[in-house]
Amino acid sequence: MAQISFEKLGQDGKARTGVIHTTRGDIRTPAFMPVGTAATVKAMMPESVAATGADILLGNTYHLMLRPTAERIARLGGLHKFMNWDKPILTDSGGFQVMSLADLRKLTERGVTFKSHIDGSKHEITPERSMEIQALLGSDIVMCFDECPALPADRDRIATSMELSMRWAKRSKEAFGDRPGHALFGIQQGGLEQDLRGQSAEALREIGFDGYAVGGLAVGEGQEAMFGCLDYAPDQLPEDKPRYLMGVGKPDDIVGAVKRGIDMMDCVLPSRSGRTGQVFTRAGVLNIKNARHADDPRPLDENCACPACTKYSRAYLHHVFRSQEMISGMLLTWHNLRYFQDIMDGMRQAIAAGTFAAWEQDFHAGRAQGDIEPL
Ligand SMILES: [Zn+2]
Numbered sequence: 001m002a003q004i005s006f007e008k009l010g011q012d013g014k015a016r017t018g019v020i021h022t023t024r025g026d027i028r029t030p031a032f033m034p035v036g037t038a039a040t041v042k043a044m045m046p047e048s049v050a051a052t053g054a055d056i057l058l059g060n061t062y063h064l065m066l067r068p069t070a071e072r073i074a075r076l077g078g079l080h081k082f083m084n085w086d087k088p089i090l091t092d093s094g095g096f097q098v099m100s101l102a103d104l105r106k107l108t109e110r111g112v113t114f115k116s117h118i119d120g121s122k123h124e125i126t127p128e129r130s131m132e133i134q135a136l137l138g139s140d141i142v143m144c145f146d147e148c149p150a151l152p153a154d155r156d157r158i159a160t161s162m163e164l165s166m167r168w169a170k171r172s173k174e175a176f177g178d179r180p181g182h183a184l185f186g187i188q189q190g191g192l193e194q195d196l197r198g199q200s201a202e203a204l205r206e207i208g209f210d211g212y213a214v215g216g217l218a219v220g221e222g223q224e225a226m227f228g229c230l231d232y233a234p235d236q237l238p239e240d241k242p243r244y245l246m247g248v249g250k251p252d253d254i255v256g257a258v259k260r261g262i263d264m265m266d267c268v269l270p271s272r273s274g275r276t277g278q279v280f281t282r283a284g285v286l287n288i289k290n291a292r293h294a295d296d297p298r299p300l301d302e303n304c305a306c307p308a309c310t311k312y313s314r315a316y317l318h319h320v321f322r323s324q325e326m327i328s329g330m331l332l333t334w335h336n337l338r339y340f341q342d343i344m345d346g347m348r349q350a351i352a353a354g355t356f357a358a359w360e361q362d363f364h365a366g367r368a369q370g371d372i373e374p375l
Contacts (some may be wrong), residue, residue, distance in 0.1 A: 004140070004183040004210055006242045006263075010352040014234070017351040020211075020242055022140050023181040024080070024088045027055040029242065029260045030351075032344045033090060033266035034337055038063050039083040042271055043329040044337070046085045050333065052306070053341030056088040056141075057344040061133050062097035065117050066123070070136035070148075078138030090266070092246070093130045093172075093187075095146050107147065107165070115173035120245030130277035135179065143213065144172040146187045147263040151221040158191035165189045165215075173207050185244060188237060191216055192229050201236035203238045211242040214262070215274035218247045226235050234261035250279055251343055255363055258347050259356070270340045272274040276322050281339065286371040288332065296375055306338035307331065 006029075008018040032048055036058045041049050050055060053306040057077055064070060073082050080086055086298040095112070098105060102114035102123075111126030125133075131146035146165040149157055169186050176184045184208035190196030205211060211270045214233045217226050226248075234243050244264040245257045254265055271281065277289045286293075288300075296314040304310075308317065308331035320328040343363070350359035 001156070003180065006211070006240065008240070012354050012355075012356040013158060013259065013353045015258050015262060015351045016357050018261075020088075021065075022088045022183075024086060024140055025055065027088055027170065027264075028342055028344075028348060028349055029263040030254075030263045032254065032340050033058045033264065033270045034271060034340075035060070035083070036083065036089075037264055038067070038070075039079060041333075041337075043275060043326070043333045044271070047081075047085060048334060049085070049337065050087065052337040053345060054337065056090060057085060059089050059091045059137065059139060061094035061130065061137070062101065064091075064106070065094065065125075065133050065135060066118055066121075069134040074136040078136075079337070080138060088140040089137075089139035089145065089341075091134045091137055091367065093143040093145040094125045094133065095130070096148060096244060096247075097307060098125060099148065099150075109167075111145070112147075115178040127168045131172055131175040135182075139182070140177060141183045141185060141211070143185050144169045144187050146189060146215060148189060148216040148219065149191070150217070151191060151219050155191075155193060155196075156238050156270045158189075159196055162191075162196050162200050164191040165200070166200060169204060170207050173209070173243060185211040185213050185242075187213040187215035187246070188233060189216045190233075192221060192225055194229075194232055197229070198236050201233075203319070204239060211244060211264075212237040213244040213246050215246055218249055218253070223253060223256070223282040226253070227250065227297065227303060230257055230262065249342070251367070252364070254340070254343060255360060256349075258273055259360065266306075270336035272335050274331075274336045275329040277328075278331055280336050282366045283369045283370070283371055284367045288310075288314070288317050288321045288328075290318075292374040298372070300335055301339070304335060304342070305337060306335045308335040333346050 004022045010017045018029050034057045036057045105114045113124045127145040134142040149161045186204035188200045190200045191293045240261045245262040279286050293314040299309040350356045
């Protein structure tokens with residue numbers, strides 16, 4: 001079995017399109033990965049997630065190690081079988097969520113100890129343990145264990161953290177070992193400091209990975225600062241490997257990241273918003289709970305081919321949201337995921353055709369319209 005490989009099919013400016021070949025199928029890039037935190041993309045059947053156009057989804061190591069545990073999932077045949085998803089899965093390392101969710105965290109050179117946010121039980125994640133958990137889960141793309149400070153942070157803190165993450169990256173690579181058919185991605189750190197990002201990229205190149213993530217962004221710095229960093233950070237990483245921007249984002253974040261050379265992204269936004277009534281469309285964002293939709297027989301987005309748009313009216317979606325019916329979260333999540341995948345598809349085609357700038361202009365012009373006028 002071969003390792004995963006990245007085939008670049010086209011480039012327009014810095015924007016790239018291609019395919020990541022894996023033993024579980026191809027991932028078309030730029031790719032958006034829906035988040036399946038607890039072995040499910042909430043409110044969606046796996047076949048529905050695939051029907052939105054997703055080639056890969058993301059699982060969260062932190063959640064799965066606590067419940068139902070990686071060992072149990074391994075005994076039951078691995079995460080793909082457990083959750084009935086046979087396409088590729090990427091798992092994060094657990095580090096980011098330990099920092100954002102767990103109690104009583106203690107960080108040392110060895111790793112992180114913490115208490116579960118579910119039942120208060122004590123756990124440890126080290127680079128070696130993170131590799132073990134991700135192997136038990138059977139994920140196709142494994143992420144290095146890293147540490148990421150919230151921004152803004154001072155330069156010394158960012159430098160110290162980046163250097164620790166690079167030592168952990170080396171330990172992750174050693175612990176990952178030789179696993180044919182599985183890939184290990186390194187994670188660049190360095191906050192918004194260009195030279196630290198450069199040092200981090202150099203350290204990662206020296207270790208050698210199957211792909212590279214730009215980590216430590218989308219942690220409160222704002223879009224302008226994030227784009228400022230993305231103006232140079234992807235260029236510091238190997239050109240012939242996939243580049244993954246973790247935890248991003250809103251539709252215009254995604255488009256701006258791809259424009260700057262990013263190939264993969266993930267975010268809970270489309271699925272989480274689907275459960276709170278926030279809907280992303282080609283004409284901007286709307287909230288289905290607003291009274292203006294109560295008598296509106298029109299679809300959410302007349303150019304969308306998803307079931308929520310082709311089979312249901314705004315009036316119905318408004319009603320089931322107000323009535324707290326489960327189908328509300330199901331349909332709105334489906335729509336949002338489909339819209340995000342349509343953006344990716346539009347970008348892939350535009351990059352291949354060399355028309356990305358025109359596509360981007362249309363994208364922004366459409367979204368600037370705001371929602372259609374009320375009836
Ligand atoms: Zn739709």
